[in-house]
Each structure stands twice: as C-alpha cells, then as structure tokens.
Amino acid sequence: MESVIDKKSFSNDEYVCSLDPENLRKAKEELHEDESIRESSITQMREYIAKDPQIIWCRTDHLFLLLFLRVRKFNVQAACEMLRNMLMAIHTEPDSFKLRPTEWDTFIAQPISLPLGPDDKGRMVILCRQGQSDASTVTLEEIIRMSILVFQTFCYIESYQINGAVLIIDYEGVTMNHFAVWTIPVLSWQINSWLLINLKFCAPWKIRPSKFIDLKIAPHA
DSSP states (O other): OOOOBOOOOOOOOOOOOOOOHHHHHHHHHHHOOOHHHHHHHHHHHHHHHHHOTTBOOOOOSHHHHHHHHHHTTTOHHHHHHHHHHHHHHHHHOGGGGOOOGGGHHHHHHSOOEEEEEEOTTSOEEEEEOGGGSOTTTOOHHHHHHHHHHHHHHHTTSHHHHHHOEEEEEEOTTOBHHHHTTOOHHHHHHHHHHHIIIIITTOOOOOEEEEEEEOOOOBSOO
16 A cells, blocks of 8 residues: 655745846746746646645645746646655655754754855855764764755755755765764665655755765774
C-alpha cells in the first residue's frame, strides 16, 4: 500500500510580486514567466492538489507553489511531480527537514551553515563550515538538517527563486574526527535522504555548482 501524504486546506491568497524590473526580465526570458502564465499555472497546480486523493496536507499559497514552478520553468506537469515527490520525501524522511529543539542552541552557537547574502549575480551564497563544528557533540545529521533549514528559510525570497543559490563548502579546520562520525547507519541515512531529495527531483532549490575551498584535512584534532 502506497504511503499517504498530508495536505493543508486551500488558501487562495492575493499575490504581490516583490521582484524588481531586472528580475522580472530574467523571469520572463529565462523561466517563461509573466503575470498571465503565473496565475494560470498556480490555478492548475491547485487543481492538481485538490484532485490528488493522496495529498491531504499541502500549502497552496502563491509563494510556495512558485518555488516549484520557477525551478521547472513553468512546466506545470513537472512542477506538480516535484511537489508530490517533496511531500513524499517529507513523509518518508521527516527528520531531514526539521531541527530538534535540542539542536537550536548548537545552530546558533556554532557557525556551521552561514547565509552570506547575494553575490553580484543575485544568487544567495551559503557557506558550510563543517570544520567549525565540535565533532564530539555535533553529528553529520545535524549539520545536514541545519543546511536544509537555511535553504528552506531563504528559498521564499523571490529574487533567489529567480537567480538560485551557490553553496560554498569550506573544509578549513576539518580533522579526521569529523569524518569519524560517518558510520554505516549515518551513511545509509544520508544516501536515502539524498536519493529522496535530489534524484527524485523533489527539492525546489536552484543550486548552482558548489565550490570547495581549503581541502587540506588535518589527521586529528
């Protein structure tokens, strides 16, 4: 029996575009977006959600649905498939998409995943610094959840929906102690999460090629 996906009651909100003229131009030229196509596509996605009996809980506001439409360049069928896959991923791997209460202090105290703001191309820059974490207290799962939280927070800013994000992974300070946490169960969890979130094309994030810096790894702490 196939898993049931949760869905929220419908909300027909009034959309107010926050894009400046340059990003509106990019949206039209690169994503085929204009006001008419935007509203028509939103309506089609809401109809898809309403008719799918397995979706019981899902946001239907403009800003949320536009995440999927913009990543899929307003191909409604592809956007609906991505949305459904993301809901299934959240249902199957819920721990990948939320921080536990005990992890908030760690997230605030240790500068592991840092949003740096936009670059000169309007892309959100996120710096991931595993070497800044305490390998004895912070797990790989927590680092991944923290990074996903950062993406989830900033993906609702419309300019980043248009321009995407750049992930910079800084290995400064990484020791073998940091890699000691890569146990078989952890790797299995990460692979399953990666397959769900990426290979099934369910993450509505336009991530540009990642950059790696300071790849020198110390033998121990």
